[in-house]
Amino acid sequence: MKLYIAQMKILPGNVQANMQTMKSALDRARAADADCIVFPRYALTGPTNRALPVDWAEIRKYAGTMPFFLSGDALDDSPLHGIAHVTHGRDFYTVGRREEENREFSHLAKDSAMPIVCVNGVGTDNTGKNIYALAGGSRVFDCDGKIVFEMPLFSEADAVVEFNDGQVQADVESAKPYPSEIAEIHDALVFMIRENLKMFHISRMVIGASGGIDSAVSAALYAEAIGPENVYLVNMPTRFNSDTTKNAARDLAENLGTPYMVAPISDIIESVCHTLERCSFVRNDTVMKVAGINHENLQARTRSASILSTVASVVGAGVTCNGNKSEAMVGYCTLYGDTCGVMCALGDLWKTQVYALARYINRDKEIIPTASIDIPASAELSEAMNVDEGKGDPILYPYHDKLFAMWVEKGVSLEFTEKLAMEGMICESLGVDAAYFKAHLPTVEAVIEDMRLWYRRFKGLALAKRIQFPPILSVSGHAFGGEYRESQVSA
Structure with missing residues (x-):
């Protein structure tokens, strides 16, 4: 028996476009x-829109006598029953979980x-708050639990697989595995x-x-x-920016090879400060002197909400948020400033x-200087943030990233x-270099105080x-905002 596998691109919520893709397959x-064809699960709607009403009459009519599956769900009597088990991977792509999934399917093949x-389908889907990859990577396991072949990630693909007396044959070259997890993350983000x-x-x-x-x-x-x-880079220096970073x-x-522009913002910053200094509240005596953290936030908001947004409007573009997961974890970012953007590419990556x-x-x-x-x-x-003097962020990334991940991921x-800190086990538990750790947090008291500071931020304004x-x-x-649905729980 010959099975046709359609690793198709799924457009979220676009039933008619997905219908045409299925017809072509x-x-x-x-x-x-x-003899039959198998599609990814939720091929017509995408995972997050699976509740959309779907009239199967059109695709049934087009299929005619060709039986078809939606990755595990037969919509017609299928000759695959008793020959092979059809299933699907996780709806959303998760780097690092593929080997675990392969082990599960391998055991299932051997046990049965x-x-x-x-x-699996290919494409992206979103919840409004998070964007996920439908990564593809469809594969076939034989009765011994070995992978016969594997389709590529992040691209549409088709294959014909033949089953004869428990033997599996696929006339297609298996996709090459990724050399590293970071390589896979790179391709997932670009995709x-x-x-x-x-x-x-x-x-x-x-x-x-x-x-x-x-x-x-x-x-x-x-x-x-x-x-x-199509990527417009804008540098927006003030007197605090070093020649090194500029x-x-x-x-x-x-x-x-991108378009590039320098747009100094010092005059804009000072104009706002001087304007507010001449203003006052009625029934309140707060002096509108913009200094310290308020002056820092003004710079961040001017860059994103004013300059970048206006440039984007002029050139007909969107603005991206450059924030990472470490900064988001503890709120080391400025609302309506560097948090602006149509999407955040690095928001699920630790620094x-x-x-x-x-x-x-x-x-x-x-490429990266x-x-x-x-x-x-x-x-x-x-x-206080002069990079030429070795000054930078207050987050000790080689240590705090692992601490933060322990709180969030475990x-x-x-x-x-x-x-762990009081028992002297924190470095060993996190896999942190002890010399680096001691140089920055030399006493147990300092470690505990630091932990409490960041945890308060994590559960507070952040x-x-x-x-x-x-x-x-x-x-x-x-x-x-996705699997970590913290906006719906109390701290």
Whole structure:
């Protein structure tokens, strides 16, 4: 018996377009003289719109005598019964879980003494708050639980598989495995950016290029997804920005071949400050002097809400949020400032993953400037953030990323991590370099105080900021607003 596997692109909620894709696949299956065809689950609606009403009469009529499956659900009597078990992978793609899923299907094939056909769709879907990849990677397991062949991730594909007396034969070359998890993350992000901007009818993007690592990695991803000519980089310096980062932003644009502009914002900042200093409230004596954290936030809001949004309007583009998961976790970002954007490409990546992604992007040649990787991560909003003096963010990323991940991804409590610290087990438990850790947090008291500070932020104002983040490209299975549905629970 010959089975036709259709790893098709699914457009969320677009029943008619998906119907046409299924019809085209049926035509190819007939041409291949297949006995039946299998589609991904929710092929007509997409996973998040599966409650949409669907009239199956049209596709049944078009299929005629060709039996078909929707990855596990036969809509007609199928000759596959007793020959192979048809199933599907997870609805949404999650980096690092594929091997676990393969083990599950392998055991199922051996236990049932029956081949397993796992069929997945390709495309993206979203909940409004999170964007997910439908990654493809359909595969077939023989009765011994071995993978006969595997389709590529992030692209449409078809295959004909023949079953004879429990033997499985596929006349197709198996896709090559990814060399690393970060390589897979890279392709997933580029794929989701491309597909979603296409769905949003956005062909150009404006990115604030600070010279730092986050904006550099975002720019590289967008340039690969939609072409460098469609990515507009804007550097917006003040007196706090070093020549090091300004030059890095310029070099990034040259390496990518993107349009680039320098738009100083000091005059705008000072104008707002001077205007407010001349103003006062009625029935309140607060002096409107903009200084300290308020001055820092004004810079961030001016860059995004004023400059980048206006540039995007002029060139007919969208604006991206460059924030990462570490910053979102503790609210190290400015509402209506660097949290602005139509989507957040790095929002499900810890800062240390962003650095790993930069190194992967530079695997063949320098795209991300070395300076962006080597300098301390810094917002450069005050003298206290001078990168040339080694000053940067208050987050100790090699340590805090692992601590934050323990709280979010493993559901560990603050009390538990405090206990680890008091027992002298925190470095061993997290896999953190002890010398680095001691250099920054030399006493148990300092460690406990630091933990409580960040946990309060995590459960406090940072929550309000995360709820207002733009849609996050999700890859981890623990994305804020997605699987981690914190906006619906009390701290």
